[in-house]
Amino acid sequence: MSEQENMGGARRAMPTAISRRHALATGAAALSAPFIARPAFAASRNLRILCWEGYAEPEWLDPFKEEFDADVSISYAGSVDEMFAKMQGSQGADFDLISVDTSGFDRYIGAGLIAPLDLAKIPNSANLSPAFQDLPVLMRDGKQYGIPFAWGSLPLVYDKAQFDAAPESWEVMWDPANAGKLIALDDANNSVTLAAMVLGLDDPFNLTDAQFDMVKEKLIAQKRLLLTYFAGFDEGVNIFANSGVKAMFSMGEPQVAGLRDLGVDAAMAIPSEGAIGWLDCWEVSAGAEDVDLAYAWVNACLSKEVGTILSDDKSYGNAVNEEANTRNGFTYADQLVFLEAPEDFDKRVTVWNEVKAAL
Amino acid sequence: MTSRTSRLLLFALAASVPLLLVVLPIGNFFVMSFWRVSDNVIVPDATLANYAGFLENDAYWRTFLFTIGLCAAVAGIGIAIGYPVSYFIWRLRGRIKYLLLLLLILPLFMSYIVKIYTMRSILGLNGFLNKFLVFTGILDQPSTLFLYNRTAILITMATILLPFVILPIFLTLERIPKSLTQASADLGAGAGTTFWRVVLPLSLPGTAAGALFTFVLALGDYITPQMVGGPNGFTFGRVIWSQFGLAYNWPFGAALAVIMFLFALAVIGLAAFMAARQR
Numbered sequence: 001m002s003e004q005e006n007m008g009g010a011r012r013a014m015p016t017a018i019s020r021r022h023a024l025a026t027g028a029a030a031l032s033a034p035f036i037a038r039p040a041f042a043a044s045r046n047l048r049i050l051c052w053e054g055y056a057e058p059e060w061l062d063p064f065k066e067e068f069d070a071d072v073s074i075s076y077a078g079s080v081d082e083m084f085a086k087m088q089g090s091q092g093a094d095f096d097l098i099s100v101d102t103s104g105f106d107r108y109i110g111a112g113l114i115a116p117l118d119l120a121k122i123p124n125s126a127n128l129s130p131a132f133q134d135l136p137v138l139m140r141d142g143k144q145y146g147i148p149f150a151w152g153s154l155p156l157v158y159d160k161a162q163f164d165a166a167p168e169s170w171e172v173m174w175d176p177a178n179a180g181k182l183i184a185l186d187d188a189n190n191s192v193t194l195a196a197m198v199l200g201l202d203d204p205f206n207l208t209d210a211q212f213d214m215v216k217e218k219l220i221a222q223k224r225l226l227l228t229y230f231a232g233f234d235e236g237v238n239i240f241a242n243s244g245v246k247a248m249f250s251m252g253e254p255q256v257a258g259l260r261d262l263g264v265d266a267a268m269a270i271p272s273e274g275a276i277g278w279l280d281c282w283e284v285s286a287g288a289e290d291v292d293l294a295y296a297w298v299n300a301c302l303s304k305e306v307g308t309i310l311s312d313d314k315s316y317g318n319a320v321n322e323e324a325n326t327r328n329g330f331t332y333a334d335q336l337v338f339l340e341a342p343e344d345f346d347k348r349v350t351v352w353n354e355v356k357a358a359l
Numbered sequence: 360m361t362s363r364t365s366r367l368l369l370f371a372l373a374a375s376v377p378l379l380l381v382v383l384p385i386g387n388f389f390v391m392s393f394w395r396v397s398d399n400v401i402v403p404d405a406t407l408a409n410y411a412g413f414l415e416n417d418a419y420w421r422t423f424l425f426t427i428g429l430c431a432a433v434a435g436i437g438i439a440i441g442y443p444v445s446y447f448i449w450r451l452r453g454r455i456k457y458l459l460l461l462l463l464i465l466p467l468f469m470s471y472i473v474k475i476y477t478m479r480s481i482l483g484l485n486g487f488l489n490k491f492l493v494f495t496g497i498l499d500q501p502s503t504l505f506l507y508n509r510t511a512i513l514i515t516m517a518t519i520l521l522p523f524v525i526l527p528i529f530l531t532l533e534r535i536p537k538s539l540t541q542a543s544a545d546l547g548a549g550a551g552t553t554f555w556r557v558v559l560p561l562s563l564p565g566t567a568a569g570a571l572f573t574f575v576l577a578l579g580d581y582i583t584p585q586m587v588g589g590p591n592g593f594t595f596g597r598v599i600w601s602q603f604g605l606a607y608n609w610p611f612g613a614a615l616a617v618i619m620f621l622f623a624l625a626v627i628g629l630a631a632f633m634a635a636r637q638r
Contacts, residue, residue, distance in 0.1 A: 079604075081604065081605065081607075180503060186585070188601065188606070189605065224590070226589070226590045227503070227507050228507040228588075228592070229585070229589075229590060231585070235586075242480075242483050242484060242485050243484045243485075243503070243506075243507075244484055345605055345606055346396070346606055346607075346608050349601050349602070349606040349608070350416070352601070353418055353422075353593075353598055353601055354416070356590075356593040356597075357419070357421060357422045357598075358418070
């Protein structure tokens with residue numbers, strides 16, 4: 001059902017980041033229908049991209065088409081599942097490039113849908129910030145499968161008027177003194193992951209049964225202090241602004257701006273336990289036809305200019321231009337735990353349901 | 360073509376729409392509820408594991424029972440508010456009667472989400488209700504008691520579903536022949552006796568239909584409880600919802616949906632049976 005997406009998207013315009021982030025943070029099927037943009041002119045080479053809306057914008061798409069005399073067809077995916085289904089449907093043969101985030105790697109590599117990368121063919125990979133070089137989450141068997149492109153986080157967002165200093169720990173979300181003034185994102189995977197991080201568990205993406213029990217207990221303890229859960233960017237912002245909320249487990253950076261628009265003196269914090277981060281990468285499809293052109297696109301996307309546009313205009317963290325990141329407050333990439341495929345998604349949903357059913 | 364075959368053809372055409380759009384998907388769900396998921400792929404099977412999974416996890420059947428209780432309460436509140444309102448409108452004379460009825464039905468033309476948001480802005484901390492109560496001095500300061508709890512679910516659902524109660528009750532009241540109430544009065548019955556012994560029994564079918572509508576609609580609504588119910592607004596519809604998307608456990612979701620569907624069907628069947636026996 002699509003009501004939830006509606007209530008997020010329709011009410012107020014937010015940065016373009018929304019559709020992408022929403023799809024990632026909730027895992028829910030977003031509404032946006034796939035559409036294919038085809039330039040009118042005929043060109044000698046052809047590149048087929050499957051990505052999130054906002055990742056093939058005219059600012060870098062047009063110069064690319066001109067430089068390589070290439071025809072670029074872009075398909076936008078509305079949800080993580082839709083993207084995977086499209087790739088699996090053709091075993092990757094329908095696309096040369098995709099923008100999968102780090103949590104999808106297991107699935108795509110397991111199904112043989114993306115190919116290992118040859119960084120020598122991407123000179124601009126030298127531009128990558130230290131935080132994005134040789135990330136273990138991008139590697140399988142010593143081979144790199146993705147090139148970091150855009151990133152963001154699910155930070156702690158708080159009302160400065162109700163705190164003397166920025167909260168240093170997620171434990172504020174468990175402090176009885178804040179009872180009834182806390183809200184949290186309603187999402188199975190992210191909630192379980194964050195609770196595991198707060199508990200200090202080694203690998204928040206591979207939990208044992210005993211650890212699941214701890215996580216469940218922790219989340220039930222939090223539930224008793226919550227005003228409510230929320231499921232959408234605007235929903236969270238509206239509840240926060242209208243109910244005197246002190247702090248929330250947020251869906252992403254744009255919620256801070258949304259709160260400020262509503263007159264809340266909001267700020268975000270990456271507490272000492274870290275925060276969940278999402279990292280979208282470019283991957284070359286296993287069924288790519290013009291592999292060289294695909295590499296050329298990845299290379300173009302890693303230019304400092306594109307990084308600047310991403311952070312200045314699109315409200316994403318970028319992977320190549322630290323100045324642009326700093327200018328826009330994206331200074332915490334190294335404190336994030338980038339999403340990985342969890343051990344058992346079904347189990348996480350069950351645990352989350354049990355938390356929500358608990359009294 | 361004979362008229363017989365053309366009639367048959369027409370019937371087939373008319374029947375194909377509900378068959379394709381209603382029966383087939385439900386049948387598909389029923390079949391899938393016996394399948395299973397293996398390595399992220401849905402595999403045809405003939406297992407009862409999904410149904411066992413429901414019974415084994417007390418979080419699921421407790422939520423199921425809670426949801427039924429909640430929806431029954433919503434239906435009860437709906438009748439308690441809706442019946443007097445319908446009765447009042449029915450007793451009105453002239454144009455105002457249908458104007459008032461139209462006004463009460465009007466919310467049906469509004470988006471469902473807008474209605475939830477409206478209720479939320481009425482019940483919230485900075486909402487109309489709190490402002491009113493503080494203004495009149497009933498409360499010293501705004502209260503958080505009206506929103507994000509189970510009371511809020513009951514209030515919101517009952518309000519949103521009210522037209523579905525009012526309409527059928529009003530229609531059965533309208534169908535009561537005036538001669539009956541007049542005869543009752545002629546025989547010396549007061550207004551109270553006439554209501555209890557003539558009007559109420561004759562309007563029971565509409566009342567039951569209103570209660571059923573409300574109950575079944577509430578049963579399928581997993582958005583309202585979540586949006587106004589706070590941490591405890593978790594209902595069975597939401598459990599079903601959670602099995603789709605990234606969880607990708609469609610067979611289990613299908614089994615849960617079948618359980619809810621059969622339950623709703625049983626309630627409707629029981630009501631129909633009781634109505635038939637009364638005649």
